[in-house]
Amino acid sequence: MNATIAVMTRDVMARRELLLLAVAVAIMISFLPYLPNIETYEATDVRTVASSVSALALGCMLGLVLGATVFGNDLSEGRLGFYFARPLSGLAVWWGRVLAVMALVWIVEIIVLAPALYHVGIDVFTSPDGVDWLTILGYVIAPLLLFLLAHTVSILVRAGTPWLFLDLGGAIVVAVFAWLNLRSLFEIGAPIALWVVASAFMAALLISLLIGGAMGVASGRVDLRRAHSAQSLALWSTMAICIAAITVYSGWLRNFGPRDFNDVDVITVAPDGGWVEAVGRAKGRLDVKRRYLISTTANRWLPLPPYRQALERSAVYSLDGSTAMWRGRGPGDEPRTLWWADLGRPDPMARSTRLLVSGQAALTLSVDGSRLAILEEGTVSIYELGEERLVKAIRLPEVLRRVGVVFIDPNTLRLFARIDVDDAQSVLIAEVDVAAGELVRTGAIPAFEEIAWFAVDAALQHMIVSSSSAVDLVSTKALFDAVDGSLIRYLDTAGFPMFLQDGRLMFTSETDDGSITITVEPVEGDGQIVHTVRAAEGSRVLGEAVPNGIIVSHLVDPSDRTQGIRIVLFDIDTGEMRNIGSHLRSRLRWFPWQYGVNMGFFWPCYQPAVFRLFIDQSGALVRWDPETGDLVHVVGGKD
Amino acid sequence: MGVEPVVKLEGLTVRYGKLTAVADLSLEVPKGAVYALLGRNGSGKSSTVRCLLGQQHPTSGRTRILGFDSWKGRRRAMERVGVVPENPDVPPETTADRIERFLAHVTPFWRSADYFDRLESLGVPRKQRFARLSKGQQRQLALAIALAGSPRLLVLDDPTLGLDAVARRKLYEELIGELADRGTTVFLTTHDLAGVERIADRVGVIQGGSLLVNEKLDVLKARYCRLVWTANDNISRARIEAGLRHLGVVGTGPATGANEAVVEKFSEFGFDRFRQEAPVEVMRIDSLSLEEIFIALCGAEPGGRS
Numbered sequence: 001m002n003a004t005i006a007v008m009t010r011d012v013m014a015r016r017e018l019l020l021l022a023v024a025v026a027i028m029i030s031f032l033p034y035l036p037n038i039e040t041y042e043a044t045d046v047r048t049v050a051s052s053v054s055a056l057a058l059g060c061m062l063g064l065v066l067g068a069t070v071f072g073n074d075l076s077e078g079r080l081g082f083y084f085a086r087p088l089s090g091l092a093v094w095w096g097r098v099l100a101v102m103a104l105v106w107i108v109e110i111i112v113l114a115p116a117l118y119h120v121g122i123d124v125f126t127s128p129d130g131v132d133w134l135t136i137l138g139y140v141i142a143p144l145l146l147f148l149l150a151h152t153v154s155i156l157v158r159a160g161t162p163w164l165f166l167d168l169g170g171a172i173v174v175a176v177f178a179w180l181n182l183r184s185l186f187e188i189g190a191p192i193a194l195w196v197v198a199s200a201f202m203a204a205l206l207i208s209l210l211i212g213g214a215m216g217v218a219s220g221r222v223d224l225r226r227a228h229s230a231q232s233l234a235l236w237s238t239m240a241i242c243i244a245a246i247t248v249y250s251g252w253l254r255n256f257g258p259r260d261f262n263d264v265d266v267i268t269v270a271p272d273g274g275w276v277e278a279v280g281r282a283k284g285r286l287d288v289k290r291r292y293l294i295s296t297t298a299n300r301w302l303p304l305p306p307y308r309q310a311l312e313r314s315a316v317y318s319l320d321g322s323t324a325m326w327r328g329r330g331p332g333d334e335p336r337t338l339w340w341a342d343l344g345r346p347d348p349m350a351r352s353t354r355l356l357v358s359g360q361a362a363l364t365l366s367v368d369g370s371r372l373a374i375l376e377e378g379t380v381s382i383y384e385l386g387e388e389r390l391v392k393a394i395r396l397p398e399v400l401r402r403v404g405v406v407f408i409d410p411n412t413l414r415l416f417a418r419i420d421v422d423d424a425q426s427v428l429i430a431e432v433d434v435a436a437g438e439l440v441r442t443g444a445i446p447a448f449e450e451i452a453w454f455a456v457d458a459a460l461q462h463m464i465v466s467s468s469s470a471v472d473l474v475s476t477k478a479l480f481d482a483v484d485g486s487l488i489r490y491l492d493t494a495g496f497p498m499f500l501q502d503g504r505l506m507f508t509s510e511t512d513d514g515s516i517t518i519t520v521e522p523v524e525g526d527g528q529i530v531h532t533v534r535a536a537e538g539s540r541v542l543g544e545a546v547p548n549g550i551i552v553s554h555l556v557d558p559s560d561r562t563q564g565i566r567i568v569l570f571d572i573d574t575g576e577m578r579n580i581g582s583h584l585r586s587r588l589r590w591f592p593w594q595y596g597v598n599m600g601f602f603w604p605c606y607q608p609a610v611f612r613l614f615i616d617q618s619g620a621l622v623r624w625d626p627e628t629g630d631l632v633h634v635v636g637g638k639d
Numbered sequence: 640m641g642v643e644p645v646v647k648l649e650g651l652t653v654r655y656g657k658l659t660a661v662a663d664l665s666l667e668v669p670k671g672a673v674y675a676l677l678g679r680n681g682s683g684k685s686s687t688v689r690c691l692l693g694q695q696h697p698t699s700g701r702t703r704i705l706g707f708d709s710w711k712g713r714r715r716a717m718e719r720v721g722v723v724p725e726n727p728d729v730p731p732e733t734t735a736d737r738i739e740r741f742l743a744h745v746t747p748f749w750r751s752a753d754y755f756d757r758l759e760s761l762g763v764p765r766k767q768r769f770a771r772l773s774k775g776q777q778r779q780l781a782l783a784i785a786l787a788g789s790p791r792l793l794v795l796d797d798p799t800l801g802l803d804a805v806a807r808r809k810l811y812e813e814l815i816g817e818l819a820d821r822g823t824t825v826f827l828t829t830h831d832l833a834g835v836e837r838i839a840d841r842v843g844v845i846q847g848g849s850l851l852v853n854e855k856l857d858v859l860k861a862r863y864c865r866l867v868w869t870a871n872d873n874i875s876r877a878r879i880e881a882g883l884r885h886l887g888v889v890g891t892g893p894a895t896g897a898n899e900a901v902v903e904k905f906s907e908f909g910f911d912r913f914r915q916e917a918p919v920e921v922m923r924i925d926s927l928s929l930e931e932i933f934i935a936l937c938g939a940e941p942g943g944r945s
Contacts, residue, residue: 006744014732078726084694085722086745087714222694225655 003088007096008103011070018062018104022111025054029115047115052124055112056138059105063143066101067150071217072158075224080217090218098147098213105143113139141206148209152231155216159228170236174205177243181250185288187329188254188306192287197250204242211238256282258292258301261636264621266613267291268314272321273609275343277304277314278621280636293324293341296613296623296634302341302350305329316363317343319407323369323385327357338363338372340385353388366407371434373405373413380405380413382434392437400428406460411435414460414482421447427454427465429485443485448476456482457499462523464497464505479505479523493519493528500544501608506572508541516541516552520572531575538565545611546626548572556582567614580624581631583617643706645670645792645824646691650700653686653848660686662848663700668841670791673818673825675839675856677832677929679937683848684828685725688796691826692722705791718747721785721823725796727777731770735763735780746788754787761813775806782810786817793817795827799834807834814838832930842929846937856929862887863932864905869897870919882917885909889935897922901935 029050033043074080083093110117116124125136156167178201185194212235220227261280268277276296279289291304293315304315304326315326322344330336335356341348357363361376371391372383378400381393396403400417407413413432418425424447431440448467452475456463463482468475477491491497495507495517507519516533518541533539539554549569556566564583571578612624613634620637624630646668653661661683668674678684689695691702693713702709707716729738735758743749758765761779769777778798785793795814799807811834817823818838829835842859844852852859866886870879879898883891887904898919902909905924914921927935 003745006741010730010733010737010741013737014730078724079728079730081689081692081694081722081724082728082730084713085692085717085720085724085728086742087717087747088745089714219696221696222689223696226696 003092004096004099007083007088007093008100011097011100012103015066015100015104018108019111022058022108025058025112026051026114029054029112044119047118048120048124051113051116055109055116056142058112059109059139059143060146062105062108063101063146064150066105067147068154070097070101071151071213072154075155075220075222075227076158078222081222084221090221091214094214094217098210101147102144105147106140109139109143141202145202145206145209148206148213151213152209152235155224155228155231159224161225161228163229163232166232166236170232170239174239174243177247181247184254185250188288188290190253190286190288193250193253193285196286197246197253200242200246200249204239204246208235208238208242211235253285253288254290256285256288256290258294258635260285261619261621263619264615264636266610266621268317269607269610269613270317270321270324270343271319271607271609273607273612273623274321275317275324276613276621276634277324277326278635293326294621294635295343296632300348301635302348316365318365318369319367320369323365325363325365325372325385327359328352334358342369353385355383355388362404364405364407364413366410368410371407371410373407375403375405380415380432382413382432392434394432394437394439396439405432406456408460415439416454416456416463418451419444424449425451425467427451427463427485429483442483443481445480445485446487455497455499457503458501459503461503462488462499464491464499488523489525493521495519498543500572501547506544506550510539510541514539514554518550518570518572529572531570531572533570533577543611544608545569545624546608549626551580551611552577553585564617578629580629581614581616584614584622584631642670644668644703645672645705646674646826647703648687648691648700649702651687651690651697651702652699653683653690653695654698659848661690661697661845664845664848664850665700666843666850666853668824668826670824671822672841673839674827674841674843675835676826676828676843676845677830677835677933678828678845680830682845682937684845685796687845688725688794688826688828692720692794693717719789719791721788721790721793723778723781723785723793723795723798725800725828727769727781729769729777729781729784731768733769734767735765735769735783738769738784742784742787748789750787750789754783757783757786757813761809774801775803775809778802778806778810779813782813790823793823793825793827795825795829797829798827799829799831807831811838832933833928836929844933844936851936859932860926860929862905863889863901863903863927863935865899865901865925865927865931866913866921867894867897867899867923867925868919868921870917874917874919879917879919882913882915885912885916901927901931903935 029047032038032050033041033046038046071080113124126132156164181197182194185197212231215234216227216231219230258280260282262283263281265279266276267279270276274295274297276294277291278294279291281289291306293302293304295301305328315324317324322342323340324343325338325340328337328339335358338353338355338357339350340353341350357374357376361374364373370385372385374381378396378398379393380396382391383389384391399419401419403415403417405413405415411434413434415430415432417428419428426444426447428444429442431442433440445465450468452466452468454463454465461482463480464477465480466475466477477497479488479491480486481488493507495509497505497507500506504520504522509517516539518531518533519528521528533552539552542551542553545551549571552568552570553565556564565585566582567580567584569578569580612626614622614624616622616631616637618637621634622631623634625632644667648664648666651661651664652659664687676684676687686695690697691704691709693709693716696710704716705719709716739751739754743751758780761783763772763776763780763783769780772780782798799810802810815838818825827835839856842852842854842856843850883900883902886902886909889901889903891898891900
């Protein structure tokens with residue numbers, strides 16, 4: 001240690017003129033605001049910016065220059081023998097000189113930063129979010145990294161031995177591994193993991209360069225060629241170990257199954273509730289999320305491509321729940337392969353198809369899953385899924401906006417689309433005759449100033465249209481025939497409307513005192529049933545979980561929120577409440593459409609199965625079994 | 640059990656790619672000896688010295704110094720080894736005063752008083768940067784550094800390179816004084832054969848990486864000599880050459896009105912045999928200087944790599 005300090009002290013003294021240079025730069029910066037054209041700016045800002053930038057630039061430049069010369073010049077000029085003719089270890093020579101360079105660089109940076117430190121103090125190293133570690137690392141680590149890189153390159157260039165090929169090969173391998181690891185984390189949208197692994201690569205590079213340099217000096221001594229070989233061997237062996245460790249860690253971060261989930265989000269649910277598309281995190285895996293298609297009744301799952309934007313890339317299901325389909329892995333909005341699985345098999349397997357679709361395409365499966373409709377770039381293409389055969393492609397009129405299609409039967413699709421009529425909007429209803437390849441208009445609703453959204457019932461017979469007026473801010477809701485678009489009646493019942501599975505309408509409104517008013521009425525409007533549920537603060541209707549049974553959540557004790565939320569089943573015919581459980585929450589990312597169609601403003605009715613899934617206190621996904629009344633663990637919740 | 644030699648080279652071989660700079664070199668230097676390793680430029684002297692000092696790893700073979708393996712035990716060995724390199728490698732920006740502060744920290748047996756006394760006696764300025772000193776002053780400073788560490792072994796790699804006659808003499812006087820005081824073992828390489836003849840007691844001659852001669856200087860000088868003779872026409876050239884074989888003839892040639900031959904195995908017995916076989920009239924037997932012996936040994940050989 002004493003030898004290292006002695007070498008460091010000697011080298012610092014040998015280059016102490018650099019400190020004078022730094023003082024000169026700091027003085028120049030102090031006078032900078034008085035220069036013509038610059039005097040118009042705030043003097044404090046000029047000095048702060050100039051000294052911050054100059055300090056970093058000077059630090060990096062010194063790192064580069066000293067890295068290229070401190071050992072390289074001495075080796076080339078035969079001066080390193082001075083140290084090796086003394087009772088000094090090679091490591092003392094290396095560390096002593098490296099520490100000397102870094103001490104000089106850091107002192108130079110502090111001197112050049114002095115004008116900024118004088119004016120804004122320690123704020124030079126802070127940002128609005130707190131301590132700016134990136135800036136501090138820039139000042140501290142960047143010169144060191146540049147010093148080590150310049151030293152390494154200087155030795156390999158000066159020596160010019162065949163070890164150069166190992167250096168080139170090693171650099172390529174490291175770059176490839178870094179790219180593969182970082183890209184895979186980027187693809188799955190895990191910025192924290194990406195940052196951690198990228199930092200690990202930087203640290204590995206720094207450590208490898210330090211060890212490579214140390215071994216080059218300690219083992220090469222005054223022999224430049226041997227220094228190069230020792231440096232290359234140590235550098236790339238250390239790098240190989242580090243890369244192996246980082247790759248294993250990165251792989252561990254990325255690869256985990258539903259059994260490892262400790263936090264689950266449900267993205268979509270098959271209409272029969274047998275399978276769910278879920279995204280989960282696992283302990284220690286930072287912000288990495290994995291997406292799986294998970295059976296809610298059996299211990300089975302299928303891996304899905306990395307989760308990034310659920311809305312665009314969610315799985316779709318056939319109405320009978322026997323088939324699921326999803327897009328494969330791929331960059332950006334590039335077309336990607338369609339995958340599907342027969343969920344009705346005891347042991348479903350993911351199967352790829354030859355079909356390519358863009359991220360914007362809407363997918364719809366027929367009721368039994370035998371046919372697929374792809375709505376993409378103004379064309380509806382219908383395929384036989386098993387044979388991957390195009391049955392028919394139908395070009396849609398260009399006036400149609402926000403088109404949605406739903407299979408009525410394998411040969412017929414119902415189409416809903418917005419059309420603009422002068423300054424108003426309407427919804428066009430049509431049917432696609434697959435065999436004939438024709439689009440047959442069946443009707444259209446009257447034009448409204450602006451249509452906010454519309455919802456269709458499970459039987460595709462009726463639709464609620466919510467319109468609004470930008471002029472008088474009045475919102476209107478009306479019920480239409482979902483085939484010919486004729487107006488059935490305006491809906492003046494208070495509350496948010498939705499269809500029940502039996503086709504009736506339900507309106508829910510929550511009040512500040514915690515009570516909920518639930519109004520159920522048939523399509524015709526006569527025979528309203530009104531319930532006032534006096535639950536508690538925070539009460540909310542989630543949806544219909546079983547025929548005529550809706551899920552309501554409310555705080556167990558409004559005065560003690562730590563007691564969490566209770567979930568109850570409310571019978572809309574009898575008004576009875578049945579407790580399902582406490583400390584449960586609904587964990588659905590997006591609106592759970594029955595038909596799995598994404599049309600922006602088209603809301604088909606909700607699926608009951610969705611409302612039978614909850615996240616419990618441990619973070620696990622649980623399924624409520626209506627027959628037994630039990631909550632059955634599906635996945636997750638691991639500590 | 641014998642005394643460990645201060646320097647021991649065993650089968651030292653150094654190769655640079657396909658070029659062999661030092662080939663299977665073995666030698667020993669006992670304590671207190673002054674060993675001069677001589678050779679032409681590129682003969683392998685500097686490679687040998689670097690290996691000896693543990694600064695370069697040999698391709699094969701071993702070097703030991705003060706009982707330590709030169710490579711593995713370099714740090715320990717260097718505690719008692721003083722080095723004057725071929726090109727003084729003191730950092731150019733430093734001064735004699737500043738370098739003393741550093742060396743005093745890292746050299747266990749450092750004697751500051753000796754160092755400063757020697758600089759004063761040699762007239763080396765203490766406050767001047769090393770790069771601004773004259774070549775002679777640089778070498779004297781290097782010698783002062785080497786001697787201030789109380790060395791048991793002094794390794795001098797061509798220490799008189801580039802020095803004028805006065806500076807060379809001064810350096811040798813300094814060295815002789817040091818040797819007289821402490822009996823330090825010296826291992827040196829040089830081209831200054833006249834100078835080294837004054838101080839060396841053992842000599843090695845290296846050529847093309849191989850050791851041609853390795854013995855005491857007085858023995859070497861005793862067996863090398865020049866014979867000058869005249870012969871009448873009755874004595875055939877073949878008889879003379881046969882006779883000279885007993886003396887290990889190295890080269891022959893005409894002298895002024897006579898013939899001469901340089902022999903490497905001169906002895907009374909051999910000389911008698913020569914006279915019996917070739918009854919010539921020997922005019923004189925000259926002893927050779929170290930330089931003449933060196934030229935006789937290496938004059939015709941091509942140079943190698945240093």
